Amino acid sequence: MQRLTATLALWAGLTACAQAAEPITLGLNYPRTGSYKEEGLAQMRGALLAIDELNAQGGVLGRPLRLFSRDTASRPQKAVKNVDKLAAEGAAMLFGGSSSAVAIAAGKRAAEHGLLYFGTLTYSNDTTGKDAHRYMFRECNSAWMSARVLGKYLSKTLPDRRYFYITSDYTWGHTTESSLRQTTHSEDAALNPGLRVPFPGARLADYQDALTQAAASDAQVLALVLFGEDLVRAMRIAKDLGLTERMQIVAPNLTQSMVEQAGPGLMEGVIGTEPWTWRVPALERSSRGEAFVAAFSQRYAMYPSSSAASAYSIVYQWAEAAQRAKSLDSEALIKALEGHRYQLLKGKQQWRGFDHQNLQTVYAVKVKPRAEVLKDPLKQDYFEIVERLDAEQAAPSLAEWQAERRAAGQPLTLR
Structure with a gap:
């Protein structure tokens, strides 16, 4: 009997050890194909680097991490199906995406599974505004935060234009245009006209038609509220029409990969915003951020973009929340995240409690001349930071957030 008891105890101990060592699955729901695939690739690289670093430190709660991924192609319906598949495969948390429509749809389905969803590149105000819920956390800034720093810079350097x-005709495009119109006082559509192009699936003819109308206008500023390959296509047509010489081009949300695809010669002088560039850690005196830049550059022979930094940060923030909560339970993690202040790859940041928006500094950037870019060893020193705005000035207030929720018929607290 004693031998049987000892055998059962040993078996139970071995089983417990095996369970403790069972990997924790993180689900990356990202665009591997489609217009935003370059931003998706950067997210994959950032996530893998973070997971490898955490595993080298012992994992999370004594268990190693592993990454499962699915391609959204930046299509909301496909992203929702991916959530179901990743949940069935045992994902403990979901993250990713470069389209706000994808993040919003996937986040809502993740909530039905009781899983947290962290948005990487989802700039629509709606993500943490009228469509916000308890299971969605947005790591990047909102369209309103971008518009405020852009409006500050453009009003100072290009007043009364x-x-x-x-x-792009979807939630990110709509809220970004609306926000930028407000901060640049260009709300009058008769004086400051606009056109929408389909997303996804815009044709070159759609951009040709829209840009031809822009060329026939008396506008001095061309706001291309486009992203990824869509912006690149539009910029090539704008160049052919001579618009890059006679108009100041503004692309509200720029990324490193967009400049890479179009080339710094074509993108020279374009103004936009970034929540992070590889130059930011030195600017903000973040040793951890500089270490990330060095590790990423050594591993991939390129500088990390804001897309990579976002995915990397999300993995670390989820992992640290799990360590604080001593649990993978979503409700426990929400409590560990709400109001949490930290510093990782830049200055101070915070997960705001009432809307789950990440509060952080936002930067207005201008693409450097090609000759300056080529002086850099990796030839990827694309952005000059021309303005910065702290989170307290950039993010909407509780009163503004509640007003937006009330107008949309949504509850004034996250559900």
């Missing part, structure tokens, strides 16, 4: 807007 007329604008022409060309906008």
Whole structure:
């Protein structure tokens, strides 16, 4: 009997050890194909680096991490199906995406599974505004935060100019255009006209038609509310029409990969915003951020973009929340995240409690001349930071957030 008891105890101990060592699965729901695939690739690289680093430190709660991924192609319906598949495969948390429509749809389905969803590149105000819920956390800034820093810079350097807007026809495009119109005082559509192009699936003819109308206008500023390959296509047509010489081009949300795809010669002088560039850690005196830049550059022979930094940060923030909560339970993690202040790859940041928006500094950037870019060893020193705005000035207030929720018929607290 004693031998049987000892055998059972040994078996139970071995089983417990095996369970403790069972990997924790993180689910990356990202665009491997489609217009935003370059931003998706950067997210994959950032996530893998973070997971490898954490595993080298012992994992999370004594268990190693592993990454499962699914391609969204930046299509909301596909992203929702991916959530179901990743949940069935045992994912403990979901993250990723470069389209706000994807993040919003996938986040809502993740909530039905009781899983947290961290948005990487989802700039629509709606993500943490009218469509916000308890299971969604947005790591990047909102369209309103981008518009405020852009408005500050443009009002100072290009006051009283007329604008022409060309906008992707979905939630990110709509809220970004609306926000930028407010902060640049270009709300009058008769003086500052705009056109929308389909997303996804815009044709070159759609951009040709829209940009031809822009060329026929008397606007001095061309606001291309486009992202990823869509922006690159539009910029090539704008160049052919001579618009890059006679108009100031503004692309509200720029990324490193967009400049890489188009080339710094074509993108020279374009103004936009970034929540992070590889130059930011030195600017903000973040030793951890500089270590990330060095590790990423050594591993991939390129500088990390804001897309990579976002995915990397999300993995670390989820992992640290799990360590604080001593649990993978979503409700425990929400409590560990809400109001949490930290510093990782830049200055101070915080997960705001009432809307789950990440509060952080936002930067207005301008693409450097090609000759300056080529002086860099990796030839990827694309951005000059021309303005910065702290989170307290950039993010909407509780009163503004509640007003937006009330107008949309949504509850004034996250559900």
